[in-house]
Amino acid sequence: MDILNSMLGGFEAAFTLTNLAYICVGIVLGIIFGVLPGLGSVTALAMLIPITFYFTPLAAIAFLVGINKGGTSGGAIPAILINAPGTPEAAATALDGYPLAKQGRPEKAMKTALYSSVFGDTFSDIVLILLAAPFAAIALTFGPNELTTIILFSFTMIAALAGRSLVKGLIAAALGLFLSTWGLDPVDSTERMTFGTIYLFDGIPLLPFAIGTLALSSVLSQLYDMRRDRGKPPPPPLPPASQFRAENRIAPREFWGNWKTLIRSACIGTGVGILPGLGVTLAAFLGYGAARRASPRGDRFGTGELEGIQATEAANSAVVGSNLIPTIALGIPGNVAAALLIGAFMIHGVVPGPLMMVNHAELIYSIFASMLMANLAHLIIGRVGIRIWVQFVRIPKHIVLPTVVLLCVVGVYIPTNSMFDVGMLFLFAGVGYLMRKAGFSIVCLVIGFLLGENFEIYLRQTVLINKADLTVLLTNPISLAFLLLTLFFVWHFGIRVPLRQKRERAAARETDAASD
């Protein structure tokens, strides 16, 4: 009943015309960023957070949540239309979406993607609303002992995110960890890697680091590819929509017929979102894979099955709500987008963490209400604008990319009025560019950087509080549980899965050889 009352209060505060306007603008911008090649919700968030500085806290967070929701579903549109996912999390959407578009039913695929996104989003938001308060209450009893092991556990996610090469993923994460130690030592205030400049006393600033490695380096990389590909044939034209409207209609029975897949994917996405450090992309592929195994039509996935689109989009959108659970309960970001949201909260004087539910309960419930309102707005805007979004796929890259470079620079300069930060932006864009070209995971780098600061301070607090006696981590039940989970994940993602993949590859080679 408490939650119901709080939510009613939240709606009262959130249901204003201005707030709705911010949500809608956020969703539109998010979809556009998702549609544009190489950009996505993370880029959009990183670039637009500085602007929200002038909004009220509620409007700011509602706006950013709108961007995050729109961006996650917008990526599906170019994936369906030209087989070029706007965001990595929409890669699996292309598998079934593009064949559908080639069959002359692009709008049907886009509608399915949108409805599944909104379903996954709403499911995840409800889980967030129900779990945030109890999780925060538990987290309030956590101290350095528990937090150290939780962060340690989060590091194991790097193994799952590393992609093909675990070694390269670990190197990237270690670099991020190293960069997080720059600045004044948190215990003794001695200078570490500050190169004698006070600008590095607080360490490497998050915004230039995140925008540089995630957004600007990707843009530079695409600019390079454009130069390299000069003279090559242009990308395939958009497939023509069918002349028969009925072809592009989707019957409720057709959509809800796969309700099991929708719910399965929503649960997978929500689960992935709750664990700190995991990405949206992972959820999308897990959801797709699980649906392919479970569905009776699984063998037809990849030929234009609606269920494949539903499985992917419900899963990747379900991450958006639940990744705020660790953010709100622990102050530890669920993923990069949530980390940027933490930055936005801080700009507005709200410190994420277990106390947020106590000190800013009204704001939090207004944000929850805004999230639910955003889902409805997302459904309407996404559906009404379906033909408009298509136009954004046509904007040539040589117009989009330079604009983004400019916006990145402005976004970094505004909050601190510091040209030093702009310099850092370009430095990290260079680092990110080299890492991309050499096949190192940027996400691992950023996760290592984000978790590094927290890990160091919690570990050093633990050492000091327990007078250097770390056996407490084995006797404290919560710490022990997370340590065991850590071992399990290291074994699973670091040893078991790679071994299985190796065997599968070897088997594939053998069958190839046999058929030769």
Add this chain to the structure above:
Amino acid sequence: MLKRIALAAAAATAFAGIAGSAGAYPDKPITLIVPYKAGGTTHTMSMVLSKALGEELGGKVVVKTRPGAGSAVGVTFLSKAKPDGHTIAYTDLGNLIWNPMTKDDVAYTVDDVRIIAGVSEYQLALIATPDKPYKTLDELLEYSKTNPLNVADMGGMSKTFINYIAAKEGVKWTAIPTRGGGEMVPFLLGGKIDFAYSGGIHQKHGDKMIVLASFLKDGLAKSPEAPTTQERYGIAMPGNSILIAPAGISDEIAAKLEAAVKAAMDDPDFTQVLENIQFPKRFIPSSDVTAFAADVTKSLEEVLASMQ
């Protein structure tokens, strides 16, 4: 003909420029630098203070955040600005003095800035929770003799002061670094640490927290009964928020700014914000502020010297 008009126009502008600098201040928007992150208490106060200041001065005051290095980045920037009164800063006295004293790389000295006036006061205190076996500083010290305790600090000055007291009393305290009140409060309420340094956040938690001692020289507004470190150990922490300008500023403009600050402090919005964050007003006129700063500097020097 055109050339002559252009010349005349240029001369007129030049003259207007001279007239402007001699007479009207301000003749363009004033930049108020806040050397802390947007959203913090200093920034919150500055947003309303800037509006009231602008009304008093008959101009516009624009707040610019220039965070970094515990205010050293913003203050360094200010110390190098043109001393014409169009660049001023709102910061805290403690870090203003502490940073150049402790960090070799900080490029300014206290002589590079001029303090216009003191504005308000942070409520720096040593706090605990009521469930502990100690309710006063004396009981804490007594208890510490037989029990090694953990105390949360917030880095820099607070840690040095805590260690100074422990050394004077011959007790063993372990200072645990925390990143501000948002981290310290759950640790203290959850019993992970035994007592803590607070920058004023304890006032929001009512009777869930008790004040053991005041780090402010003249005591705390809400807990006047708490003993001060000044009367016990002869040292105090500066908790004042202050308005500063580059050292070369003219006496005339400095006086104008001081009068504007004094008047702006009666602004109802500013009063309301200070009430919300529970920091009392503490106007210190320029005539007293130099002696006040010198006093504080002596205190900080003594603590630093004894800890080295």
